[in-house]
Amino acid sequence: MAKELVELAKSILLAIIAAFLIITFVFETVSVDGLSMYPTLNNKDRLIVEKVTYYFRKPKPGDIVVIKYPANPKEKFIKRVVAVGGDKIKILDNKVYVNDKELKEDYINEETMQDFYEVTIPENTIFVMGDNRNNSLDSRSQRVGFVKYNMVVGKAALRLYPFNKFGTLKQQMD
Template identity: 45%
Template sequence: MFKSILRLLGTILIAVAFAFVLIMCVGERTKVSGHSMEPHLHDHDQVLLDKLTYRFRDPKRYEIIVFPGPEGGDQFFVKRVIALPGETVKITKGKVYVNDKEVKDYSKDHTTDSCELKGKFHLSSDEY
């Protein structure tokens, strides 16, 4: 009886440790808060975060990424990569330009935010 209880506790401990490693290193589920990614992701949608891929490669254009906010803490942003390091971005009159070419999928008809950038913005080697 005592051996079977110890065996059960050991199994539970291993399962908890395995779940902890998965959450910390591989991925976790989170909820979208806000409307900035519509129509692709909606407020309160559940998404699975992949914490492993970008340890082996950099983000690619049009991938959706999650990154910490400038304040740190528990605030994270969910956004789509439209420009890569070294490229130049310009947003004017509801149109997005990367290296002076319009990115038609991200015009004012496809976004919820009508922001403008004053001038062009050049991304450094670690910016997306």
């Protein structure tokens, strides 16, 4: 009986360690809180965030990422990468420009209504925005700003819920 309890305890401990390693290094689930990524994502959507991709490459424009909110790293935001280190970004007359090229964004809710003066994205950071541009706390705000790579949790890869929208997420940009 004691031998069986020791084996059970070992199995439980091994399962806990495996779960911790998977959640820390491979993937986790997150729930969308709010409408900043509407229409791509809705409030209460459940997503799988995979963390492996960014061990091998840096985030790129179009990726939907989960980041730690710089003002409170316990909070997580879901945003789209719009520009990366070295890029110049500006918003002028309701259009987003990266390196003087207008982005074609068929996934946004509405045109960006407020101009944003041109800035150069620092190396090893990304510039993120929500798809619901006029209702998103993102890199345009000093509260978020340029997001350092170590604040990127992972790439939103799959919508689990609602079940009728189950599937991969559109990641690319033109």
